[in-house]
Amino acid sequence: MRGVASGTKRRNRDLSRRLGALAMAASLFGALPALALDGIVEKKVFEMPSYTTVGGGTIKNVRVGWESYGKLNEAKDNAILVTHFFSGSSHAAGRYKAEDPAPGYWDSIIGPGKPLDTDKYFIISSDTLVNLSPKDPNVVTTGPASINPDTGKPYGMSFPVVTIQDFVNVQKALLDSLGIKSLQAVMGGSMGSLQAFEWGADHPEMVKRVIAVIGGPEADPFLIGWLNLWAAPIRLDPNWNNGDYYGKAEPVAGLTEALKLVTLQARHWKWADAAFGRKWAEDGKDPRAAMGNQYAIEAWLDKAAAGRAAVSDANHLLYLVKANQTFVTGNGPSLEDGLAKIKAPVLLIPSADDLVFPPDRNMRPLKDRLEKQGNRVDYTEAITSTQGHLDGIANIAKAGDAITQFLAK
Amino acid sequence: MRGVASGTKRRNRDLSRRLGALAMAASLFGALPALALDGIVEKKVFEMPSYTTVGGGTIKNVRVGWESYGKLNEAKDNAILVTHFFSGSSHAAGRYKAEDPAPGYWDSIIGPGKPLDTDKYFIISSDTLVNLSPKDPNVVTTGPASINPDTGKPYGMSFPVVTIQDFVNVQKALLDSLGIKSLQAVMGGSMGSLQAFEWGADHPEMVKRVIAVIGGPEADPFLIGWLNLWAAPIRLDPNWNNGDYYGKAEPVAGLTEALKLVTLQARHWKWADAAFGRKWAEDGKDPRAAMGNQYAIEAWLDKAAAGRAAVSDANHLLYLVKANQTFVTGNGPSLEDGLAKIKAPVLLIPSADDLVFPPDRNMRPLKDRLEKQGNRVDYTEAITSTQGHLDGIANIAKAGDAITQFLAK
Known part of the structure; x- marks a missing residue:
């Protein structure tokens, strides 16, 4: 189990190497931090020979893509895990090629001097299991479209049901493979926030902070519908x-x-x-x-x-629909039980106009709930603009100060 | 063009006649008002040999069902038209048979002594063109499922596009056939409110009041989507x-x-x-x-x-989707033009939690707009409960006082 560059990304990697050399030269002039992310990011692949799902299913030859921005320190205690949304991927920041039309989705807050400061933190993000976009050449995932090694054919609907907790388990194995035993934060938007809550509940000893954007602690019944x-x-x-x-x-x-x-x-x-x-x-x-x-x-x-x-x-x-529908923090039995497992301080960042996770149903009562059980909670609706749920991606920079302050505490 | 009882409802009509005789007898003991609606309502059918749509299409042999509650006075000036919602029909109140499990959808506000007081008003409601439920034996409508007399086959997608204004035009012909030249009010919920606004704009000389519930003055682009x-x-x-x-x-x-x-x-x-x-x-x-x-x-x-x-x-x-998407009060060119044609006082009754016609996009700004152009506007969100848009049907009785007061002015 180690990160290996995906074959399909060889050209990018070569370009990345060339730019890496350029960056090394540039660092002589003090320009490295900017180039470190405003330069080129690389998709890597994490592999597991076999993974057993929470429900007891077996998936052989699990492969998920991952990216990182910034540098893991020697103590391996400066990592922040970024978990992605329903139609997202591990491409949270940077560009694969200089000519990419747009950078990763949260590039506005990830980079040198930005709230998720790559001069300070090692930001890591991975493609989930059953990622929506297996045909995207920059996504590496394992799901129904993957070949079942036992049959030589795609799984289709024989793929086992997976849950948000399974996404977290695979991410945990990835972090283990890198020797990361502590996370400064887990941060995610929408489905990414579900993973952030699950991380907080499943690995309280490891997660120092939870940052949840445009999400909720469970799929409420209206959302299930x-x-x-x-x-x-x-x-x-x-x-x-x-x-x-x-x-x-x-x-x-x-x-x-x-x-x-x-x-x-x-x-x-x-x-x-x-x-x-x-x-x-x-x-x-x-x-x-x-x-x-x-x-x-x-x-x-x-x-x-x-x-x-x-x-x-x-x-x-x-x-993915199933994984989201079945979500309750801590994978049940009750939401109370799951939330009680979260020990870390939590930063909640809803959009006031969110129609997927309406804050009145989700983050507003969650704030009270977490405070009542003793968690420190920071809360801001600063991202609210005109795009509803999507403000959590498009306008995340408006919560930049809140994120910076939360990480500094 | 006159109201004729639909063949399929002959049994109900006969029952209705028998109950009518009973009611007449009962009236000798002063019990008529209660029986007038808590008794049995009858579906009638209005026919037009030919109707030309706003878009210039021709529909032959138009048939729409209608119901009425209360009695048209001699001056024919006590009528209130109730216009129905997307999946509704002209069955706004009462029961067809004593054993019907539920009465018409706004029965809680239509009847003797209720806000739409059948002791005072003649309440009339008709099935729209292209009504959603042509297979409901209590709905009579003309649309793609109707036989095109020219071909002897159902129209299917050759049926002409129809608009909310077409619904209003057919209702106007129905009222003309009854000699009704003045309306105490037009009241409708959701798609019914679109018709109410259109009535106010198209026939300002005829419409004394507009009561719009859980709706808006146009299909906003999000709703179009x-x-x-x-x-x-x-x-x-x-x-x-x-x-x-x-x-x-x-x-x-x-x-x-x-x-x-x-x-x-x-x-x-x-x-x-x-x-x-x-x-x-x-x-x-x-x-x-x-x-x-x-x-x-x-x-x-x-x-x-x-x-x-x-x-x-x-x-x-x-x-129906097309008719709703294309709606702008007055059928354009602009919403301003259409609203300016409404001279009547308007009562607006949104549900605060409406996800179809959110009040922030619809009735709240509309209130200001109508007041600015000189209309008297009454406004209440009293129906808001737990059902979102549907509160406009399920909880309309909570706006009962507002309706009574508005009709009394």
């Missing part, structure tokens, strides 16, 4: 074929509709007003004139979701 | 077959998933918490143990939506 609806279009697509579609026509239409739901629910009417208004999709094609004529927001949803579907896998989405 | 998603499962179902499924296997699975979306978005996490919590669908079937094991809320959604799908038509849902 919504997650069911996110999955539904896939099952309706005849190409889904009970999950047996590998090497055949894939359920792209169903997957696209599923991702339209995910995309829209993660946003807000304020965003829709600002981005589209009631504009038509095409000039001269009045939506009142024909059933097929659309509004701009409809055409955008189709296009955005089709782009995401191209790198996603339908069965992986179903497994 | 959601409506697209409501429709999507139908198009994914291979049985939909571009709307050509009559007499064949129907797209029941797609329609059911569509109705699950409608059902859930019309509710709220407070409702889900109270009704289900994280309970499993079946004892002994831990959702963590198998992909097919569900939570209670999932099983409930499946069952509730399947029940609704049994009386609904998939193409009708697509046409």
